Amino acid sequence: MPFEGLIGGLLIGLAAALLLLGSGRIAGISGIAARALSLSQSGISASSAWMFMGGLLLGAIAVHFLISPIESSFPPSNALLIFGGLLVGFGTRLGSGCTSGHGVCGMSRFSRRSFVATLTFIASGITTVALANEAGWAW
Numbered sequence: 001m002p003f004e005g006l007i008g009g010l011l012i013g014l015a016a017a018l019l020l021l022g023s024g025r026i027a028g029i030s031g032i033a034a035r036a037l038s039l040s041q042s043g044i045s046a047s048s049a050w051m052f053m054g055g056l057l058l059g060a061i062a063v064h065f066l067i068s069p070i071e072s073s074f075p076p077s078n079a080l081l082i083f084g085g086l087l088v089g090f091g092t093r094l095g096s097g098c099t100s101g102h103g104v105c106g107m108s109r110f111s112r113r114s115f116v117a118t119l120t121f122i123a124s125g126i127t128t129v130a131l132a133n134e135a136g137w138a139w
Contacts, residue, residue, distance in 0.1 A: 030098035
């Protein structure tokens with residue numbers, strides 16, 4: 001689905017650029033989510049964070065109904081899904097940001113820290129998929 005991927009990438013870049021130009025803030029989802037949940041006091045206002053998070057949800061719903069249903073698959077175990085979510089949350093705090101903050105916004109600003117973080121994300125993802133496939137956990 002290269003066309004859809006291109007459109008999605010352009011929209012993500014546009015949203016990140018508008019947030020940076022409009023408020024001077026980086027569009028890192030983990031930071032925005034932390035602000036919305038009052039886990040952080042820095043960044044955009046809490047109401048703006050909630051609007052941003054709501055826009056993510058509404059965008060997915062719009063794609064589902066206007067273009068085609070979104071296909072997804074999850075691990076066979078809820079415990080594995082929860083464990084993975086907790087690991088991601090821990091990793092975003094440890095890495096001072098998530099893939100959107102480092103990969104989209106940080107790399108576009110030529111941040112060395114973001115280049116290292118993004119390479120780490122990619123290497124970890126490749127390793128995790130390879131190990132999961134070896135263990136027969138492919139879903």
